[in-house]
Amino acid sequence: MQPTGQWRPATATEDALLRAVADDDRDRYFGVLAGVNLLVLVRPVDDGAVADPDWATRVDDGRVSLVAFTSRAAMAVHGSTRPHVILDLAQLAGLWPDPDWGLMVNPGLPIASRLPGWLVARLGSGEPPDLGPEPAPAPVAGPDFRPANLTEQALVDAVREDDSLQFLKIVAGATVLVAVEPATPPDAAPGDHDFAWRIVDHGEPSVLVFTSAEALAERLGPGATAIRAPMSDVLHNWPPGPVSLVVNAGSPIAVRLPADRVAILAARVFDVADLCLPSPAPAAPVLLQKVLAHTQVPLFLDDGHGRVGGVFHHVDDVAALSIPELAALPGFAPLDWITDPEEGSIHVIRWPAFCPQLYRPVAGPEPLSLVGFGVLLPHRAQLLRIWPDGYESLVGEYDARERCWQPERGPATDPYRGDLRDGYVATWDGEDYLAWPAADGVHLGAALAAGPDMDRPGHPVKLDELDALRYRRTTGVWRGERFVVIGAHGDWLRLELDRDEPGLGAELGLEEFDHRVFQTWAARADVDVTEELVGESFSFFD
Structure with a gap:
């Protein structure tokens, strides 16, 4: 099968699978699957949580199969909104329900395949698929070295x-x-x-x-x-x-x-x-999620608010959790803080984490928590409503250029943006441009340097076509603590504490804007302000 259609790989794993399909290399294809986590569909139980997996299945020509995807993007293309669990093939093989069943991976996509149960077990054990003669690897890095995988x-x-x-x-x-x-x-x-x-x-x-x-x-x-x-x-x-x-x-x-x-x-x-597998292009950014306080949803939708701060999680780490399980995570907002008092639903924002240096891991049990403060959302970040039964509905997408939520929400004027120059900056063909990164690529705006920018492409640019993608923000020191400057009004600056330390916000007399997020107004003259670029290239070799 040759790759066709409008679908595009969302991750390095899917890129590797697509190249294996294009080369008609089954061994390489299954070798890729053997080393990755899969999103395996399950049926929700009555309270919306996933207990012992009740596998969601499909039947094709009398053959029963479990259904799995290699990314949430692939799941979305398929149109699935079912709950899922995240397992590698070794874990899945240990839970395998019936030896006669198979595993359907990425149904409907150019990288789709069906694995019989015995092959799931074989790949999960670390053994090669043994589907035919295996060519000897070419000697590399010296005549005595042969890569094992x-x-x-x-x-x-x-x-x-x-x-x-x-x-x-x-x-x-x-x-x-x-x-x-x-x-x-x-x-x-x-x-x-x-x-x-x-x-x-x-x-x-x-x-x-x-x-x-x-x-x-x-x-x-x-x-x-x-x-x-x-x-x-x-x-x-x-x-x-x-x-x-x-x-x-x-x-x-x-x-x-x-x-x-x-x-x-x-x-x-x-x-x-x-x-976990190589790709000549940069891997797609991971997808992060923040759960909103139910009282703050109008602030985003009606006032065009487009910044996030506080505690975030990788979507794939929490997608299978029920609403009460989310609220029970260490350091998470209380259940009555996030749930709609009438419907019991919650609202979340999901966005690709461009410039991951903006987010810091928090020591603690799994799933991994991250903190970040005063971060502008990238273009087409999504605000979704999650119902108690696990069903998700899209409420709106963030238009980073207009700084408003679409659809049905007109442009909202941010009265406190002031003279801030924060946002993403892309370097393309040696020039710096205002940028709005999104899932379909990086949209370039005006050049930062004076002069014509007629050569700027009018279409979104892929990450691997850029020299760099960085995030420009303004920070300041006030009362000895570091803050992110998130707004300006005349001689005053709106500050968000760039630190997650229990009791510090109250000690400084700050407003608790959100759970573990503290803000205040401060006189511009009292703040030692610095503009910085986050996301510079780095090397770990001497």
């Missing part, structure tokens, strides 16, 4: 191209083998009390991780004890102290990160589920 082949390509950023993106998105002490239980995970890190002397105290069992055995021997875990989990549960990270020690695709750079990687790569 797609991840290692991608690392080889990054080494050949001297692309350190792509190398680390691939590592950060991979599932790795972490060397641990022999006493570690086989079902332990990073962050568990019985997960015993194996700290070795590699010039300095270091943790060793490997991208394949072959690389592990080559360095530590066939009997070495290791735990398989997503690299994101490893980073967010990193052992205390000055501990370095060594990837594929002794291999041509090895890299060492000092402890301070491990911390930077953990802080910036807060969600890499869509980076």
